[in-house]
Amino acid sequence: MTAPDAPLLSAADIRRLASELDLRPTKTLGQNFVIDPNTIRRITAVSGTGSGEHALEVGPGLGSLTLGLLDAAEAVTAVEIDPVPAGRLARTAEEFRPGAGHRLAVVLADAMHVSAAELEAARPAAASGPPTALVANLPYNVAVPVLLHLLAELPSLEHGLVMVQEEVADRLAAGPGSKTYGVPSAKAAWYASVRKAGTIGKNVFWPAPKIQSGLVAFTRRQPPETTASRQEVFAVVDAAFAQRRKTLRAALSGWAGTPTAAEATLRAAGVDPRARGEVLGIEDFARIAAHRVDAAETPTEGAGL
Known part of the structure; x- marks a missing residue:
């Protein structure tokens, strides 16, 4: 863990890093970077990630949430599909959190297909086991399949908090009888108890999305007892x-x-x-x-x- 007052990436830091990498956020990869440190503090606090935990982050981008998770957790594994920010993330972590290198692993992979074996092979030196918490700003266009894949692939995940498009957050957290209840709600309920944990405005992102985001919290539970797979x-x-x-x-x-x-x-x-x-x-x-x-x-x- 790091001191609670340790600096996080500001809007100026994000734009500096993006300029250095000649990185232009793309809709294809769902890249909307959080530029507000207070939002990062809020996400890590609401996630309930503890000091002895190994956190899994998807789509770390330039590292805003990664730094917050390094402050809250014992170790962090970050899965990034874009090789440009993935190649810079460890250096960013070392600049802002000197000596934290053994607590961070960066995996260049598609989170929709990443395997438990890949993550285990890259486990940070400081992690005593596989990830127990998922905390991520998920790309809007693949949020549901990524979440369901990780819940299926990593039974070690005990809880988590993901930021998704607000409409998707409502669907994931909906119960039977609700107008928004559907396939994502039912399938997520197989793995976990799910609830909506808040709303995030547009202006804390760069570039700003056209719609608000929602926070979805989950706690792992046993699936229903059944003879069916x-x-x-x-x-x-x-x-x-x-x-x-x-x-x-x-x-x-x-x-x-x-x-x-x-x-x-x-x-x-x-x-x-x-x-x-x-x-x-x-x-x-x-x-x-x-x-x-x-x-x-x-x-x-x-x-x-």
Whole structure:
């Protein structure tokens, strides 16, 4: 850890580093750099990252949040897809946090595909184990798949805080019955309890995005007890929300094989075939997947049920 009053990157520092690297933020990589130190302090505080933890950061960019995490955690692994800022990050950390080199690892990789083995191979010398906290300013265009991939790939992640587009934050934190509840909400609930933890304005970024950002906090929990695999449960979720305005009997007919098989499966799982996916929790989807009825074992449409 570092002293709480240690300097963080200012707007002038960010622009200086970008100029030095001839770096122009791109929409393709979702690059919006935080230029407000108080926002960094807020994120690290709300994340609850402790002094003995190994934090995982995605998309560190020029290092604003990285420095804040080095102040809060024992060690930080930063995953960056752009080789230009990735190549500068360790030097920036050493300039602002002298002697912290053994507490930081920079992994040049796509966070949507990075593996636990890659992260383990790059583990900082000061880290006693794999990452336990995820704290990141996620690129808007891939925020949900990155979060779900990391939760699946790294069971060591116990909690975290991610900054995403506010609309995405609302979707991730939504519960059954909400207008914003959908595939991201249900799949995130498989891994963790999720809640919205605040809103971030546009002017703390460079360049400033057109929309506000939201903070999403999560705490790992055990997935529902089920005989179905995660992939099987997620297939039900995808099918249910692909046609969210239809009843589950209709929406799941393709997944089950026939409308009759879908109804038989739903009744076996104790779910009303006339309900819609937006009212079901992840436990309900898990029961449906576990009680799947073979279409060959059900009467053809119009001949039964």
